[in-house]
Amino acid sequence: MAIFAVGLLILLMGIGVPVAWAFAAVLGYLIIAFDVNTVTLLLQGFRSLDHIVLLALPLFVLTGYLMKSGGIAQRLVNFIELMVGRKKGGMGASMVMASGVFGAISGTATAAVASIGTIMVDPLSHRGYPRGYSSALLGMSSLLGILIPPSITLILFGVATRQSITALFAATIGPGLLLLLGLILFNRFCVGRLFNEELLLQESEVDKETKKSGVLVSALPALSMPFIILGGIYGGVFTPTEAAAVAVVVALLIGFFIYRDLTLSTLRKSVVNAAETTGTIVLVLLFSFMIGKILVAERVPQELTEFMTDLVQNPIMILLMVNAFLIFAGAVMDDLSVTVVIAPLCMPLMMSIGVDPVHFGAIVACSVVIGANSPPVAPILYMACRIGKVSIHKAVMPAIYLIVLVGMPVMLLTTFVPSLSLYIPHLLGVM
Numbered sequence: 226m227a228i229f230a231v232g233l234l235i236l237l238m239g240i241g242v243p244v245a246w247a248f249a250a251v252l253g254y255l256i257i258a259f260d261v262n263t264v265t266l267l268l269q270g271f272r273s274l275d276h277i278v279l280l281a282l283p284l285f286v287l288t289g290y291l292m293k294s295g296g297i298a299q300r301l302v303n304f305i306e307l308m309v310g311r312k313k314g315g316m317g318a319s320m321v322m323a324s325g326v327f328g329a330i331s332g333t334a335t336a337a338v339a340s341i342g343t344i345m346v347d348p349l350s351h352r353g354y355p356r357g358y359s360s361a362l363l364g365m366s367s368l369l370g371i372l373i374p375p376s377i378t379l380i381l382f383g384v385a386t387r388q389s390i391t392a393l394f395a396a397t398i399g400p401g402l403l404l405l406l407g408l409i410l411f412n413r414f415c416v417g418r419l420f421n422e423e424l425l426l427q428e429s430e431v432d433k434e435t436k437k438s439g440v441l442v443s444a445l446p447a448l449s450m451p452f453i454i455l456g457g458i459y460g461g462v463f464t465p466t467e468a469a470a471v472a473v474v475v476a477l478l479i480g481f482f483i484y485r486d487l488t489l490s491t492l493r494k495s496v497v498n499a500a501e502t503t504g505t506i507v508l509v510l511l512f513s514f515m516i517g518k519i520l521v522a523e524r525v526p527q528e529l530t531e532f533m534t535d536l537v538q539n540p541i542m543i544l545l546m547v548n549a550f551l552i553f554a555g556a557v558m559d560d561l562s563v564t565v566v567i568a569p570l571c572m573p574l575m576m577s578i579g580v581d582p583v584h585f586g587a588i589v590a591c592s593v594v595i596g597a598n599s600p601p602v603a604p605i606l607y608m609a610c611r612i613g614k615v616s617i618h619k620a621v622m623p624a625i626y627l628i629v630l631v632g633m634p635v636m637l638l639t640t641f642v643p644s645l646s647l648y649i650p651h652l653l654g655v656m
Contacts, residue, residue, distance in 0.1 A: 226258045226259070226523075227520055229254075230251050230255055230258075233251050234247055234248070234251045234558070234562070234566075237250055237251070238558060244509055244561065245505060245509050245512065249512050251512075251516060252515055252516050255516060255519045256519070259523060261519055266518060266519070269515065269518050270511050270514050270515040271511070273510075273518075274510060274511060277466055278380055278383065278465065278466055279380070279507075280470075281377075281380055281390075281466040281469035282380060282381075282503060282506060282507075284466075284470055285332040285472065286331075286333055286336070286503050288332075289327075289333045289340065290336060290496075290498050291476035292330060292331060294486070294487055294495050295476055295477075295479060295481075295486050295491075297446075297450070297476060298340040298341065298344060299344055300444045300446075300447040301448070302319065302320075302344045303443070304441065304444035305319045305322045306323075309322065313416055314412050314416040314422065316345075317349065317359075317362060317413075318409045318412055318413070319345070320341060320359075320362065320363060321362070321369075321405060321408045323344075323345065324337050324366040325401070326451060327370065328367075328369045328371070328373045328401075329374070329451040329454070330451050332380075332469075333370050334367045335502070336370070337366075338608050339608075342367075342609060346360065346613045346614075351423075352422050353421050353423045356613050356619065357615050357616075357620040357622075357623055358415070358620075358623045360606070360612070360619075361609070361621075361623035361626075361627055362408065362623070363612065363613065364605045364608070364610075364620070364624065365408060365627045365631070365632065366405075366408055367605060368404075368594040368597055368605065369401055371397075371590050371593055371594060372397040372400050372401030372404060373397070373398065374394030374395070374455065374458070375394060375455075375458070375465060375469070376394065376590065377506075378560055378590060378593055379393040379590060380465065381506075381565055382564050382565075382568060382586050382589060382590075385513075385517070385568065385569050386568065386569055388582050388583060388586060389583070391459075391465060391655045392583045392650045392656040394458065395653055396586055396587040396646040396649070396650050397646070398649050399645045399646060399648065400635055400638075400639045400645060403639075404594065407630075407631040407635060411627065446484070447479065449475075450472065450475055450476070453471065454468050454471065509561050509562075513562070517566065517569055520570065525570065526570050526571075526574075529573075530573045530577055534574070540579070541641075543574070543578055544580070544640055547571055547574065547575065547588075548588070548592070548637070551567065551568075551571070551588070552596060552633075552636075554567045554592075555592050555593055555597065556603075558596070560596065563589065563593055564589060564593065568585070568586075568589045571585075580643075581643065581647060583647065583650060583656055584643050587639050587646035588639055588640050588646075591632075591636040592636060594636075595628050595632045595633065598627070598628060598632070600617075606624055
């Protein structure tokens with residue numbers, strides 16, 4: 226019954242049913258199949274949502290929209306482009322680095338695609354980058370928002386599996402930096418081989434220094450945000466939830482009083498967009514938590530663990546099978562589904578072979594990076610193509626190259642080198 230439920234979820238999402246209603250349909254099937262008391266189940270579902278950590282979710286989403294409408298994203302891009310944009314492959318590297326810095330503030334990939342993409346894709350096209358390639362690179366680099374803390378995906382994983390959010394944030398720093406470096410090197414290799422990049426004309430040294438000082442001064446308030454947020458979390462000044470509230474306040478102050486790009490009209494649009502995004506996520510969370518309660522009550526995770534350990538004894542093979550399963554799940558489901566439904570199902574299996582739950586959180590985050598850009602669902606890649614004004618067919622092959630040559634090696638290193646994920650949490654004393 227549980228296997229049929231997962232298959233039904235994949236089928237519904239594959240034919241285009243909205244994610245929340247696909248979950249609702251599967252929940253309805255499980256309630257009938259297992260004859261569940263719906264009153265008790267609803268109470269358990271709402272109790273799962275009654276978690277202070279989840280307050281960070283709408284706040285980080287709102288921060289992302291405020292950064293876009295308040296001019297913060299534009300200043301970050303200007304600064305990074307000035308630093309590296311004049312070198313070979315520099316424009317593509319600028320987009321990757323801008324996505325990483327944006328992720329270190331907002332914690333969401335969709336906001337990074339919308340913000341960085343609208344600023345960077347057209348200039349990349351003017352410099353000779355094919356739009357299909359640019360969109361694929363945008364989709365992959367925007368997922369740095371999941372790996373580089375804070376991360377909404379890791380917040381959801383921590384709530385679903387009862388793990389320390391701070392430890393999970395620290396665990397993905399290493400894989401995030403590795404992915405960032407891999408994307409920059411891949412882009413550098415492609416320039417001159419797959420396409421040619423038109424470099425900007427050199428400015429005089431006086432003009433260059435004048436422009437650099439102006440951009441640096443303008444970018445300082447925006448650059449202060451990741452230091453305030455991450456420094457506050459790991460310095461013990463505030464919790465991740467409090468950090469989200471601080472991020473909103475800082476974004477409002479910078480947008481209204483320093484850059485003055487934020488107006489009451491754009492603030493209203495940002496709040497509405499953040500509310501719509503958060504509402505969708507919370508609805509999916511409610512249904513997925515109730516599905517999880519039913520599956521746990523029916524001992525599905527335990528039976529999955531017993532089946533896998535009877536089938537394969539070698540821990541390395543089990544890890545490879547879980548990796549393959551997570552990638553497949555990510556290719557047909559969205560990142561929310563993988564994080565709050567599939568990952569908790571695999572948790573007992575991973576713990577049975579000695580994988581630390583925080584380490585497993587980093588593995589799941591890396592799988593989401595791959596799945597969110599893998600057809601047929603590929604929500605981030607589709608969004609990047611809409612922003613890049615290009616057909617998805619022109620972005621699929623570059624996306625596959627990025628996944629195979631960058632994303633999967635990072636995932637395998639994260640899986641089989643635990644210190645890549647666990648060294649920083651131990652160093653910071655958060656686990």
